[in-house]
Amino acid sequence: MNMEYHEWYSDRVGKDMGVLRIGHYGPALIYLPTCGGDHTEFQRYVMEEDARYWIESGKVQIFSIDAINHLSWYNPDLHPADKVQWAMGYEGYVVDEVLPLIRNITQNPFVGMMGASWGGYTVANFWAKHPDKFNLAVAMSGVFGIESQLQGYYDDNCYSNNPPHYLQHMADPYYYHNYRNNSLLWMMCGEHDICKKDNDEFANLLSHKDIPHWYDVWPAPCDHNEYWWKKMLPKVLDKFYSL
Secondary structure, X not given: OOEEEEEEEEOOOOEEEEEEEEOOOOOEEEEEOOOOOOOOHHHHOOHHHHOHHHHHOOOOEEEEEOOOOOOOOOOXXXXXXXXXXXXXXXXXXXXXXXXXXXXXXXXXXXEEEEEEOHHHHHHHHHHHHOOOOOOEEEEEOOOOOOHHHOOOOOOHHHHOOOHHHHHHHOOOHHHHHHHHHOOEEEEEEEOOOOOHHHHXXXXXXXXXXXXXXXXXXXXXXXXOOHHHHHHHHHHHHHHXXXX
């Protein structure tokens, strides 16, 4: 199984950032880590074994990337306004630095992304804001609102990074065209997941706004745990990476 590590200093986040490529051929699936994770999380969960068939068959290339959640959303010493600024820098890093690298490596127009828990929030936010750049977004046990990290603070940047709020007012035909023709959000959640209410509410909002999406609720005992995320990964690969 081919593995390559790429690292460079990003001015957008002010630190060295790593990208682990797993695979040798095929379209990309970006893995965005949970709140405390980094580019090693995919391997730490041994998810390459769950994806081995697709990786070794050249049907997918996994790009497991660093996050800065410990410096932004989950940094207790930062003012909430600064948390969002850090998160917006990270968005620029992914869209303007990681994505061009991936496109250059894969030479394939299809780019998917997936993440669990807070990684699910990141996936959903990037999908909602950049449906022209990501063809597939998979949020496993996702969190979708950011109020828990804001301590009551709210400004325009908070609003523009809080999908349950800004999608309520989505009316731009450019975004609707891409939601309907270029990009799909697939939400997966368990009956016993601590984030199920969040998933239910977000799915209802998308339905109310007539934004296409898939929402699968896995029966009990499925809960908020990597044991289940490892089982969800092959479902995604079988559906979108089996050609």
